Amino acid sequence: MDRNQLIKWLKAPAKMGHKYSLHVIYFCTGCGIIEIPPSITSRWDAERFGIIPVATPRQANLFLITGYVSVKTLKPIIRTYEQMPEPKFTVGFGSCPINGGMYWDSYNTIKHLDKYIPVDGWIAGCMPRPEAIFVAVTHLWTLIDKEMANGYKKYRENYKYYRANQKQLYGKVEWPPLFPIEDKDEPSPS
Amino acid sequence: MRELELYFGPQHLGMVGNFSITLKVEGDRILEATANPGYLHRGFEKLMELRNWIQNFPMVCRINVVEPDSMEMVYSMAVEKLAGIEVPERAHYIRSVCLELARVGSHLFGLWAYANMLGFDTVAQWAMYHRDLILDLFEELTGGRVYHIYIWPGGVRRDFPEGFKEKIVKTLHSIGSCVPDYDATFFNNRIFYERAKDIGKITREEAKEMGATGQVLRATGMKYDIRRVEPYAAYNQVPWDVPTRKDGDAFSRIWVIRDEMIESVYMIFKLIDKMPDGEVYNKVPNPFKWNIPKGEAYVRCESSRGELGLYLVSNGEDKPYRAHFRTPSYPHGLTVLEKALKNASIADVGNIMISLYVVAPEIDR
């Protein structure tokens, strides 16, 4: 066997650990909270896919943003996302985070969630069925295998642009930056 | 001891829905609580002024995500009152059956939330499973599990399919035969009694002063139900009872919810027996050119949480001029919660909040 094949096999246990035990953070962000309890209880059991909800962002792996995002909710979402340890994956649930959905002309909802935090995949529907969540999870497994689910790497590389977008929306961002960026008015992370 | 300010914030294991409370705490005792809504505000009433009367239907059912049928009902009643549309007899019975099925489903969701928070995981899984059986019924009738868009001005959209009445009866029998199991595991359990008795007590005078309706008022002994006060749909055609309890604490409120579920199931059986034949729909004019004459109306109905009302103003055009929803969670979540949390301990905050039966999207709209 050649060296590349050996390295691929050595990386595989790590990928299997990422794939088959996704811990979802318990945060009910919007409308879609209606279809999450059916998928984690006994009828459409999500634990056979390895998904269980956990209490804090420090223990979580996967962030499901269920439904529309308002301007006031985006701050807890960004702070929760920044507290999760890497590797982390984000999935947008419903048609509202994609392009605003039904509330496209509202003054208080975020139209494209992609501009503020990186998103790995979307689930369409209003509301999607619980089976749609499981199809999305199996797609996420294929992406992890091919190393294409790297939203967290994109966040680390382009952090300057994400933070500039967040600043343009809010005027002032209160928390210090997660990765070091060269900017005169930002304090460096201590 | 010093004072601390804590945030029982949106990302919390004891919080159902996107809502936050700011607590001022000394040791373990809460001195003052401030509710902090606004995480789900979409500006619904402004968006409704930019869309036609018919285009507002898919918008209206998304205000209360747990029980969307009562929102559609109150909007249909308001539009029918302004435009002077009559509804056939069979449609009244079908509307009542749909509303009672939605009420049972919503109470089962509330039971999941409460039992999960107290730690009774078995009962939570049973309740969610039985709610899924009811959502299967809705999916066969209307095509969608959660958002139905079935009740609209003039009646309902389509008639019951073949054999649907027998399916309803069979599903409700399979849920009702599990009631002794629920009683033995949760409602008659000594641990539930110790954890919920005398917690979050609201007397009758305080509830009347703060504008509370629904379970918060019925748990203090007052038989106030809008289905009795001004009957709408087919509620005055069958005999039924309004369940109450005496004490006004969290224990009484959960028992009132259980009694209401059983009463709704019996009501559905009686309504199905008595349903007449006939049409289900009166035609409305061309929806793209439908102008409703000038006027205003305030209608109300009883959702699973209390009195739900709508104040609708029309200017003679094809769009509403002003629509304002009076949702039952508005006084419960903003005024009653701040009163009930005084001098409680931190461990009881989730208990009190979920037993007051507050749904966060209803407050923010």
Added chain:
Amino acid sequence: MKLLKEKLESIFSGVQVNILEQDRLIMSAQKDAVLSILSFLKGKGYTHLALISCVDWLEEKEFELVYVLSAYMQKDNGYTDKEKTNIILKTRISRGNPEFLTVISIFKNAEPYEREIYEFYGIDFKGHPRLTPLFLEREYKIPPFRKDFDTREYVKEVFDKIPFVENKDGKK
């Protein structure tokens, strides 16, 4: 219902009362008489304040405040006709300098309704204990529910101008 209408018209001047169908009573009054009419109705048994709402009439340059009242039961059993009635009381205030008095001294649960109207329409309620923002968290030049606030223009100005984040090779 007719007795109530006659009593109201005899005691307060400048009040117009209409009875629509059998359960609805709509009256419009001058803005100075509102507090005394509300205390009179509360003494008659209408103790449940269901809603305080506001309508923006742009062409007539006026705001219209709407109070909806109904009654709880007096005894434990048995409904009288009084519980079926809904009373809607409307007044008009000017749009150029909008301010009014608070009704918290009569009905205690009016506090969040008045806070919301202050936030969305800009009407100042004198004597209110806390007029802090309830739902919104940013400042708007025109309060958002007024008819001259164009929400589609606002979306184009604020949200659509924020750029997408692109990778080094130009992909999103």
